[in-house]
Amino acid sequence: MTTASSTFVASDGDGYERVMGRWSRLLALPFLDFAGTADGERVLDVGCGTGHLAFAVTRRTGAGEVRGVDLAEPYIAHARRHNQDPRIVFDVADACALPFADRSFDRVLSLLLLHFVPDAGKAIAEMRRVAKPGSVVGAAVWDARGGFVSNRLFFDTAAALDPAARERRARNYTRPMTRPGELAKAWRDAGFKAVEETSLAIRMEFANFADYWAPFEGKEGPAAEYLATLAPDQHARLREAVESAYLDGEADGERSYAALAWAVKGKAPA
Template identity: 85%
Template sequence: MSTTSSTFVAADGDGYERLMGRWSRLLALPFLDFVGTADGDRILDVGCGTGHLAFAVARRTGAGEVRGVDIAQPYIEHARRHNEDARIVFEVADACALPFPAQSFDRVLSLLVLHFVPEAGKAIAEMRRVAKPGAVVGAAVWDARGGWVSNRLFFDTAAVLDPEAGERRARNYTRPLTRPGELARAWRDAGFKRVEETTLAIRMEFASFADYWAPFEGKDGPGAEYVATLDAAAHSRLRDAVEAAYLDGEADGARSYAALAWAVKGTAPA
């Protein structure tokens, strides 16, 4: 994976599902309520991951075609295996160099991706380039600092135990476009018209601590990337401390955490 185009560690489609796919499936619904859909649209999903936004679009509308692109080959392979809709096509591509002609799509969307693109302005410019005049272009990213409780539970606990984790926490909570108003400014700077920004909300439901912790034992995402650096003693110490934070003095079982995302939409100029 090109580190200039993504800082997200991507290794396995099933691992991504445990980490984020199950939540992007939920977030796709209020996101589509915000950006809108229309029958007959040709739609591009930039940074499609394992395909949940593309699948949601196809289920919701009579879209003419949905193209999903992601820089991670394992995620595209996973999306293809689970695709049963001939209107949807998944392919490997870089958000900063989209392989489509100018003015190709009626709607260009990106869900939970741009905050992992170091040169996000390039990706946004590409989204504008491939959008038809008047097309809706929209994106959403996590409010990592102020609205993502389950992620803070992990990184805040880790930061108490390890200064290196504190540095990683700072990087994760200050990613591009995650502060209030940043998405809207980026959209206006890119020349989009009728720019609107909002907050989207879902809840992340975990069946148990094992369900919550499992993604951190995988190979995908910032949390797992950090856990993989730990020796056995540090790993055990972190797991025990995070488990205590998850349990909050009560028996193991289901927990529900709020999760907020910033969202923006605008229209491509003529």
Template identity: 50%
Template sequence: MPSSFNVESADGYERLMGRWSKRLAPLLIDFAGLADGDRVLDVGCGTGSLAFTLEERPGLKEIAAIDYSPVFVEAATRRNTDPRIAIRQADACALPFEDNRFDRAMSLLVLHFVPEAGKAISEMRRVVRPGGMVAAAVWDHYGGMSGMRMMWDTVVMLDENALPLRRRYCFQPMMRPGEMKESFLSQGLDEVEETLLLIRMEYHSFEDYWAPIAAGEGPLGKYVAGLEPAKRKAVDAAVRAAYEAGEPDGPRSFASVAWACRGRVA
């Protein structure tokens, strides 16, 4: 099942989101828990934020990682130097592993881009042994991503064509309170808990904030790349004004919240 996330390049994704998913990965790992000897699956590894954070735990026996995007798989494979890590292209809704293969399956910032997110959770449960843990985190786009919402809310003031795109961004799967928990329960997981994880996204300047969007990365980047020149110039100027907020250009810090859920395999 393909992801709905727009990928232009691995480097562009790193600037847009990879650097922040690296900050979120340790929080998800702590929430999911680990034990020496664990075999862990990273579902939707992207450029490797979660897999390479798991790599820092020497007691893990195996780290398998999959992603649907060949761009991400190639980038993560090129970066990998740990023999415990195996990365392959695969579908989150049809995992290429036998039942009960892993002790834990984790998914970081992926389920909201999977059209059939419940099926992906079911697949994660299938490949985890009884007593093992399934855990996932997604951004709270509606209420917890102040820096990104600022972009969308600015853009829709200039172009009503962006209104349905903002709605889709804010209400992607698994983003409403309790939605992931309900899906985990519906897929037969036990002891299901949902919580919030908080990081801050810190930018050196407007260029640092806007460049990956301007290059076409992600849902907003895809929209911006398709604008005619005059409207593109107006959008660039308006988002800059929102970022600067009347002060000189420079560092800014935005609170960013993710929903996280975990459940035990019966």
């Protein structure tokens, strides 16, 4: 599923977990270290996916309420099935048209969403609208071009084999909000005060090549979207080439790849 408000292909919560949910679970921790939490707050998680940021907020603090919203109905269904905290409520909603009153949240956060929103400025304006004056509004997105090693392994290999993959690679690494300073500029342009931008780091750990490759065989995200366009012989050729890059001349087994994200926070103006 893609819409005018999102370019991310979304169809299945379990599939998203294999592609990205397991990594957003890890990234949520340094993101919250940066964006902060406090007891008793009403927190909004915009583009919650399968819910890992919302879950991390309630594990970390005595938040009064956490609302998680995402455009993908399968992801919301997955999050609801795995939610055991009555403080958390998940709903289907558009980041560019949030169904909440002005100035209704103490903290507004977004993890791994804005680079898939064609009109990111509209989503940021909505995040500001629903934030109380003086409250923190923060977001993080992958440093897709410079810090997303496991993803580049796939797309750089594909681009070397297939001219059509070069356009997809270019699109993937020039998404909005992913360049250095771009999030901070967007936050200042939206009127936020005390804006800070930083880089967050996690490690993506894979048990073996099968663990690395399996998510691409699903339906979630840009890599799977591209793989589905290939004929069987092209598919096999790409898999073999990516496996060679993964192995690097050594035996199959565990690999650890750095993954960097840009993060920003600012205070909503009065």
